[in-house]
Amino acid sequence: MATLKDIAEHAKVSILTAYYALSETQPVEPAIQSQVRAAAAAIGYKLNVTLRDVAALANVSVATVSYVLNNSAPVSQQTSRRVMDAVTVLGYRPNVTAKNLKTSKTRMIGYAWHPAYPEGYFNALLNHFIYAVTMSAEACGYRILTFVEATDNRSAAYEELIYTNHVDGFILSNTNSDDARIRRLMEMRFPFAAFGRANDSWSFPYVDVDGRAGIRLATEHLLSQGHERIAILGWPEGSLTGDERLHGYIDAMTAAHINLRSAWIVRTLNSVRLAYQETEKLIKQSEDERPTAIVALTDLMAIGVMRAIEDAGLRIGHDIAVTGFDDDPMATFIRPSLTTLRQPIDALAGQMIDMLMTWINEETQPSDRHFMFIPELIVRESSQTALHSS
Amino acid sequence: MATLKDIAEHAKVSILTAYYALSETQPVEPAIQSQVRAAAAAIGYKLNVTLRDVAALANVSVATVSYVLNNSAPVSQQTSRRVMDAVTVLGYRPNVTAKNLKTSKTRMIGYAWHPAYPEGYFNALLNHFIYAVTMSAEACGYRILTFVEATDNRSAAYEELIYTNHVDGFILSNTNSDDARIRRLMEMRFPFAAFGRANDSWSFPYVDVDGRAGIRLATEHLLSQGHERIAILGWPEGSLTGDERLHGYIDAMTAAHINLRSAWIVRTLNSVRLAYQETEKLIKQSEDERPTAIVALTDLMAIGVMRAIEDAGLRIGHDIAVTGFDDDPMATFIRPSLTTLRQPIDALAGQMIDMLMTWINEETQPSDRHFMFIPELIVRESSQTALHSS
DNA sequence: GTGAAAGCGCTAACAT
DNA sequence: ATGTTAGCGCTTTCAC
Numbered sequence: 001m002a003t004l005k006d007i008a009e010h011a012k013v014s015i016l017t018a019y020y021a022l023s024e025t026q027p028v029e030p031a032i033q034s035q036v037r038a039a040a041a042a043i044g045y046k047l048n049v050t051l052r053d054v055a056a057l058a059n060v061s062v063a064t065v066s067y068v069l070n071n072s073a074p075v076s077q078q079t080s081r082r083v084m085d086a087v088t089v090l091g092y093r094p095n096v097t098a099k100n101l102k103t104s105k106t107r108m109i110g111y112a113w114h115p116a117y118p119e120g121y122f123n124a125l126l127n128h129f130i131y132a133v134t135m136s137a138e139a140c141g142y143r144i145l146t147f148v149e150a151t152d153n154r155s156a157a158y159e160e161l162i163y164t165n166h167v168d169g170f171i172l173s174n175t176n177s178d179d180a181r182i183r184r185l186m187e188m189r190f191p192f193a194a195f196g197r198a199n200d201s202w203s204f205p206y207v208d209v210d211g212r213a214g215i216r217l218a219t220e221h222l223l224s225q226g227h228e229r230i231a232i233l234g235w236p237e238g239s240l241t242g243d244e245r246l247h248g249y250i251d252a253m254t255a256a257h258i259n260l261r262s263a264w265i266v267r268t269l270n271s272v273r274l275a276y277q278e279t280e281k282l283i284k285q286s287e288d289e290r291p292t293a294i295v296a297l298t299d300l301m302a303i304g305v306m307r308a309i310e311d312a313g314l315r316i317g318h319d320i321a322v323t324g325f326d327d328d329p330m331a332t333f334i335r336p337s338l339t340t341l342r343q344p345i346d347a348l349a350g351q352m353i354d355m356l357m358t359w360i361n362e363e364t365q366p367s368d369r370h371f372m373f374i375p376e377l378i379v380r381e382s383s384q385t386a387l388h389s390s
Numbered sequence: 391m392a393t394l395k396d397i398a399e400h401a402k403v404s405i406l407t408a409y410y411a412l413s414e415t416q417p418v419e420p421a422i423q424s425q426v427r428a429a430a431a432a433i434g435y436k437l438n439v440t441l442r443d444v445a446a447l448a449n450v451s452v453a454t455v456s457y458v459l460n461n462s463a464p465v466s467q468q469t470s471r472r473v474m475d476a477v478t479v480l481g482y483r484p485n486v487t488a489k490n491l492k493t494s495k496t497r498m499i500g501y502a503w504h505p506a507y508p509e510g511y512f513n514a515l516l517n518h519f520i521y522a523v524t525m526s527a528e529a530c531g532y533r534i535l536t537f538v539e540a541t542d543n544r545s546a547a548y549e550e551l552i553y554t555n556h557v558d559g560f561i562l563s564n565t566n567s568d569d570a571r572i573r574r575l576m577e578m579r580f581p582f583a584a585f586g587r588a589n590d591s592w593s594f595p596y597v598d599v600d601g602r603a604g605i606r607l608a609t610e611h612l613l614s615q616g617h618e619r620i621a622i623l624g625w626p627e628g629s630l631t632g633d634e635r636l637h638g639y640i641d642a643m644t645a646a647h648i649n650l651r652s653a654w655i656v657r658t659l660n661s662v663r664l665a666y667q668e669t670e671k672l673i674k675q676s677e678d679e680r681p682t683a684i685v686a687l688t689d690l691m692a693i694g695v696m697r698a699i700e701d702a703g704l705r706i707g708h709d710i711a712v713t714g715f716d717d718d719p720m721a722t723f724i725r726p727s728l729t730t731l732r733q734p735i736d737a738l739a740g741q742m743i744d745m746l747m748t749w750i751n752e753e754t755q756p757s758d759r760h761f762m763f764i765p766e767l768i769v770r771e772s773s774q775t776a777l778h779s780s
Numbered sequence: 781g782t783g784a785a786a787g788c789g790c791t792a793a794c795a796t
Numbered sequence: 797a798t799g800t801t802a803g804c805g806c807t808t809t810c811a812c
Binding site: 048050051052062063066067070072073094095096097098099100101102103 | 788789790791792
Binding site: 060061062063064067073074075076079098100101102103104165 | 797798799800801803804805806
């Protein structure tokens with residue numbers, strides 16, 4: 001491809017004039033304008049400002065321009081100025097694709113959307129999370145490439161992205177024990193940071209919210225309100241996050257010397273509907289037999305719990321207290337408002353990008369790579385009203 | 391950089407053996423293995439399978455490999471087979487960066503997260519939308535690059551992405567009249583497709599949900615329930631979407647020959663809190679003076695409306711009916727469940743990607759470029775109960 | 781039907 | 797301090 005300089009010479013004008021004529025950023029005499037356009041047409045040139053154009057205008061070599069732009073070699077003050085002026089005047093932007101090819105970097109970070117869940121699953125938290133991650137990444141000059149994880153082979157899309165040189169690293173969420181994606185990425189020694197833990201024996205950068213401490217906080221809060229007959233709606237065994245959170249309940253109950261009742265430790269999926277059904281079963285006993293408080297593992301489940309309580313003609317908070325987890329924005333707005341645990345999403349996203357940057361740039365995992373955040377208990381109406389009687 | 395062939399020759403083994411020794415995908419005699427490794431180390435070679443390696447193994451030129459892989463020129467059956475075998479055996483994946491540089495394409499589509507709103511704004515719909523867009527795009531071999539829009543200069547990030555060759559096109563949402571992003575992209579003739587309209591005089595590919603028809607549906611539903619004193623919570627003037635939706639209310643009321651009351655056409659921001667406050671004002675009059683139904687422009691606002699009604703000691707649906715817009719997943723689960731309008735997100739995302747692909751590939755806007763979807767009225771409890779008295 | 785070769789726009793030795 | 801130049805891995809004309 002020809003350069004601006006070629007056009008300029010062909011049309012017998014200055015580089016700058018050629019640029020103005022082609023870009024229309026500055027008015028140029030009509031005669032000159034058409035002359036330049038003719039020259040461009042003759043050569044089949046389409047305006048596209050590159051390093052070489054900048055170099056030509058600044059009267060330096062392309063290397064110098066590169067040095068100035070990347071600060072990768074000492075350049076004299078005045079040369080530097082000339083280069084920067086040329087850059088400004090021509091509105092030059094580096095072609096990142098070329099740069100990436102040369103440096104074998106992409107300045108892209110992959111993040112997978114998890115397959116949509118059934119039953120209108122939604123998670124405002126992940127929305128907030130990916131937004132926070134994007135912000136942090138952009139502050140470091142990285143961009144986020146989002147993709148969809150296959151349900152059957154969760155690591156396939158990751159490998160594909162790596163092999164085709166699409167990304168420099170990944171951000172993972174929804175981790176679990178024996179997480180196939182984490183196992184594969186570790187084998188490949190490919191940089192990533194996870195929101196959530198996996199196997200204790202695996203060492204990789206992660207941040208996590210201490211669900212055990214969180215649920216313990218919630219349970220203790222209920223205990224301090226005078227509740228003793230507290231049930232919990234957990235997830236099926238095998239979920240790391242679920243088991244951790246459940247443990248927080250056991251911690252608190254044990255510390256309060258209250259015997260656990262297996263019938264009150266319910267395990268079901270993270271769904272409003274299932275939480276509703278399980279709650280129905282829990283509360284259909286007489287007043288002095290049923291629980292006076294229910295700890296739900298998520299706000300989503302808490303909503304099912306609350307509906308079941310109301311549909312049974314009982315009052316939330318009054319007859320049965322409820323707590324959730326996530327501080328979904330709607331937790332404030334539903335009636336009664338929901339006591340829940342808030343996760344410090346912004347801080348944790350920032351920490352993840354920090355660690356990922358270290359791994360990418362130093363080519364070795366950051367030494368401090370395990371960060372645990374304690375969620376904050378937000379007390380609202382669903383657990384507030386003094387205990388009725390008992 | 392050296393190629394696999396260089397290593398093979400240096401170590402005096404076949405290309406395949408060199409590959410196996412370096413990749414460890416197949417066992418190789420230890421002696422050979424270290425021999426190959428020594429050769430690689432001597433040259434400073436790091437395994438990275440490229441077109442040239444495939445070509446060398448298949449005994450053809452790189453051009454032929456490219457032809458086979460892209461189907462860009464006729465290749466004989468057997469050559470094609472040899473190439474494909476070599477590709478398989480070496481686990482070759484094309485380097486997209488190189489391909490992009492050569493073709494000036496990136497197979498990336500940009501999508502901006504809108505700045506976080508105050509007051510715990512959340513929108514499950516956009517979450518679903520971007521998921522659907524990602525799926526459709528991947529089906530066409532494109533990926534999504536997400537970024538954050540600046541609040542002060544909404545089009546800046548778009549231009550930056552274009553100038554630096556990051557993307558081939560954009561998906562926009564949250565459009566408005568005089569949308570700066572749309573204006574700029576049209577000036578630049580850069581491919582995009584929008585979820586939402588802008589100025590009628592601008593012609594660009596968009597899909598939209600007919601909010602006017604939707605709100606009309608909701609209002610007619612209320613009218614058919616016997617309501618006549620219907621208020622609406624709209625957005626401030628100047629929002630295209632807001633004004634369209636408001637018009638649907640006016641359409642229905644006018645058709646029913648009911649006089650509009652300006653005090654019942656409220657304009658406020660899309661916020662639970664503000665909707666709450668405006669509702670308080672609306673309903674503090676006596677029973678025969680206040681509205682018996684309130685149309686909210688979004689589910690978010692409807693939640694504020696519902697809380698205000700309950701806090702005033704009134705019953706939703708019974709004393710005052712409520713409708714929303716969006717069919718946010720929570721609309722099913724709140725109590726009472728919310729009558730609302732559902733947008734066909736998957737269909738509309740697919741249509742957008744379709745149009746964008748056409749623009750990118752044909753280098754001209756698709757001829758059919760305006761798609762309007764009618765939202766579906768989902769009747770639930772908040773508007774169901776027969777009107778009390780009046 | 782296949783191959784040689786010229787770049788895409790950039791970076792970074794290596795010279796000077 | 798600045799310039800020359802050889803590629804990064806690929807596509808694609810143009811020969812044969």
